[in-house]
Amino acid sequence: MTHGRSSNILFIMCDQLRHDYLGCYGHPALKTPHIDSLAERGMRFDRAYVQSPVCGPSRMSTYTGRYPRSHGTTWNSFPLRVGEMGMGDHLRPLGVRTALCGKTHMVADRKGMERLGIAPSSPEGRLMAECGFELWDRLDGLHQRASGKQPTHYQARMQARGYRTDNPWEDYANAPLGDHGEALSPWHLSQAHRPARAAERDTETAYSTDRAIEFMEDAGDRPWCLHLSYIKPHWPYVAPAPYHRMYGARDVIPVVRSDMELRDPHPILREFHRNRVSQVFSRPEVRDRVIPVYMGLIKQIDDNIGRLLDYLRKSGQAQRTMIVFTSDHGDYLGDHWLGEKDMFHDCAVRVPLIVMDPSPAADATRGTVSDALVECIDLLPTFIEYYGGTVPTQIIEGKSLIGLLHRSRAKLREVAISEYDYSVRKARVGLEMPVADCRMQMVFDGRFKLVNVVGFRPMLFDLAEDPDELRDLGADPACREVIVRLTRALLDWALRHHCRVTVSDADLQDAIGGEARAGIYLGCWDQGDIDQIIRSGDSGY
Known part of the structure; x- marks a missing residue:
């Protein structure tokens, strides 16, 4: 512990x-x-x-x-x-x-x-x-x-303290205070400098x-x-x-x-x-x-x-x-x-x-x-x-x-x-992308950041030379090797086990030979093959 x-x-x-x-x-x-x-x-x-x-x-x-x-x-x-x-x-x-x-x-x-x-x-x-x-x-x-x-x-609690509303979050805690004590809209950024009513x-x-x-x-x-x-x-x-x-x-x-x-x-x-x-x-x-x-x-x-x-x-x-x-x-x-x-x-x-x-x-x-x-x-x-x-x-x-x-x-x-899944954003409509393809993934190795955008070229930033991420190098032929390397890293990640959650690696350590221990002998020609499996403890399958 x-x-x-x-x-x-x-x-x-x-x-x-x-x-x-x-x-x-x-x-x-x-x-x-x-x-x-x-x-x-x-x-x-x-x-x-x-x-x-x-x-x-x-x-x-x-x-x-x-x-x-x-x-x-x-x-x-x-x-x-x-x-x-x-x-x-x-x-x-x-x-x-x-x-x-x-x-x-x-x-x-x-x-x-x-x-x-x-x-x-x-x-x-x-x-x-x-x-x-x-x-x-x-x-x-x-x-x-x-x-x-x-x-x-x-x-x-808010009602017990005198806030008479069913939604104190919107009507008081996040409502800018007007000149006459009234609630102003929290969606008007022009009012952001005013204090909350609460x-x-x-x-x-x-x-x-x-x-x-x-x-x-x-x-x-x-x-x-x-x-x-x-x-x-x-x-x-x-x-x-x-x-x-x-x-x-x-x-x-x-x-x-x-x-x-x-x-x-x-x-x-x-x-x-x-x-x-x-x-x-x-x-x-x-x-x-x-x-x-x-x-x-x-x-x-x-x-x-x-x-x-x-x-x-x-x-x-x-x-x-x-x-x-x-x-x-x-x-x-x-x-x-x-x-x-x-x-x-x-x-x-x-x-x-x-x-x-x-x-x-x-x-x-x-x-x-x-x-x-x-x-x-x-x-x-x-x-x-x-x-x-x-x-x-x-x-x-x-x-x-x-x-x-x-x-x-x-x-x-x-x-x-x-x-990131942008299927519910207006960007999907502007790009004319199918819902299923509105996907982006970022992979960052500590220096280079690759953004894979399904259906489009990638974006690439070199944070060592450009820490503010202002220059997109995704279309630069000189960066092809970096793009290939990070794309491969993203693919390696995507191909990992993401869904085998009910059986652990430890559970599988002794799985080999399980068929023979259960009396199942696949690929055997005669009893001699079975005897060999029993002696070795390995089904060979």
Whole structure:
């Protein structure tokens, strides 16, 4: 066992947080001392990549330890099929109470449950609907409305505090405050500089922090893994006072883009440039209005993490709690003439990842930075090993980070992989692509990043010579050898076992000769051949 039976994990995930918008990752103006303190006491990973640049598939990969092509959830609101094991399904057998506080973007496979006769209200059905997590408090924000449903805990608390609405998330926590106290639209970016109508203590970041502390108070001596999943700094870009005005246009770091990205761009890039969100974030006044609020939301998260760390210290749990901090993807914010997170530039798929392992074995790496290629599917096997379990490698495709944290291993992989299904985006219509072919895959070897676009030439970036990823070399004949090599690496990955999950490699070690042991003798001419098989113990088949 890596750590004691009373060990805990606080697994914190932000939504749409870029890797370069933290103090410890080099942001010149945004101060995040509490998150930075985790990096000082743990290991900061500098090259961590999500397995998809959008919420749903990225999160399902993190929760299952599997790539989107394996678990099948390739876009938001695509159900995670019945049978896919989530984080709680792997940790519960180890005696770990595994709970959710916040967002998952999980959609249950209700058709699959109905087919198998599993009632959604049953204990098994509830776990399947929450990716194996015990539901402590789910708060998905905009996607969680009260119409015709029992009020959520957040709604009930807000109503008890005097917010008279069935949807406090939209009417208060994410509604800019008008001049006369009225709710303005959160979708008007021109209003982003205004404070939210809700007080800071009643917004989702503070609320989820409160609920996380309540869980830790409730957990007792049993080992626990709490997934605290903040909705922010994901849009709507609305921050409560005083965070709405902590930063200004002077604090906005320069945009990363070049005019040459607009000259004869790759067809898929051209289509995403045409999106409304990309065009609006290409305007300087929009960036100057929105990004300071994005920064304020991050500052609010950091302050609330300070509350969590203070609670862990005062409750005596700090020395036995692993803390993991990451994000499900980034945000273009106008970089590369794009908004949202639909492509594979680092600002979208490279995420912050900090792991603070309290065990003495990790003392040698405290405060260090790892440049190993890491994928977010590596977190689940890390948790399993931390609790002393055996990682089922036929199911989980990630690799435990414990070896890196304890300096017993230098690297995990040669390439990092990410995937994207754009079939529900307007780009499909503009490119006249069949739904089944709207697929892209990224393969990155630490220097070269290849983006395979089904039906089109690849995109290629050399991050050693072009760290901002401004020059697409995918059509350059001089780069053919690199393209062939990375395409082969992608093919090798695609041809791996992704679906043989019910039988492990260990189960197959002694499979040869099984026919003979069962009295089945194939290819024998006479009894002499059978006697030979019996003597040798090998059926020869």
